Amino acid sequence: MVKTAVSIRHARPGDAEEIARVHDASWRDAYRGVIPGVELERMIARRGPSWWHSAIVRGTGLLVLDYDSQIVGYSTYGRNRVPSMPYSGEVFELYLAPQHQGLGFGRRLFNAARRELAEHGYLSTIVWALADNDKALHFYRRLGGQTVRRAEERFGSDMLTRVAFGFVSAPVR
Template sequence: MIEGVITIRNAREGDAKGIAEVHDAAWRDAYRGIIPGRELERMIARRGPRWWHSAIVRGSRLLVLDFDETIGGYASYGRNRVPSLRYGGEVFELYVAPEFQGLGFGKRLFETARKDLSEHGYPSFLVWALADNERAVEFYKRLGGLNVRQANERFGSEIRARHAFAFG
């Protein structure tokens, strides 16, 4: 019998490389065909292990899905970056490596971030998702998110719609 331990915990300095690997794979999987290729690769390149190490050292709220010491996903969250919207918190990113998707780990990461946001005074929060990222849009709808706003985001010369989903 093979047993594995799966935990969701706060990121540690040694997790930076694993988070970067999840980021790269999950972004390519989620955004290929949505974000123009050159722009997508530029965005991915900006978030290497050094960037993630810096985020961890700065004390960013960053959870990881740890599967037997392999990082399988992450969530970053904190105060809402759009003060004109009446929601206190925001889940900035939630990504699960392609090989860990469809197993409920995204929901577990989301619920852990939700609980932490609430415990730190943010019972209501937003999550933004590109409208063309149907998996993400359906994921947040299934979790009870209400589409409260649409905005546009530029990727090189192309513009994509994105939705803000509200919780709480």
């Protein structure tokens, strides 16, 4: 019998190249046709391996999901950036390589990020998704997120709507 190992761990500096690869593929999959093309390409280009290496070295909350000894997903997290909202923690990003979506890895990675937040005293969590990203909206609703706010964000010359999902308690182990 062949067993494939799945693990979630803190990112290490040597992971930057693989995280950049996942970022590139997942953003193209999620946002092509949603974020204007030129702007999307600029956003992806800014997040190359050196950007990720710097984020890891700075101590950014960053988890990676390893599948069969390869990074196939990542999540960034920290203190909520919108203090007027009653949530202490925030999952800033959660992305999986397109071919690894729909397998339960996203749920595992999201819950791991929320547990990390809870270990730092952030028991409630907020996460934002673009309103035109149907997969993300469905994902966070399925996890029990409640829509708590909508906001506009500029991407190039376009204004897009973001949706905030609130989670009021930390996930159980």
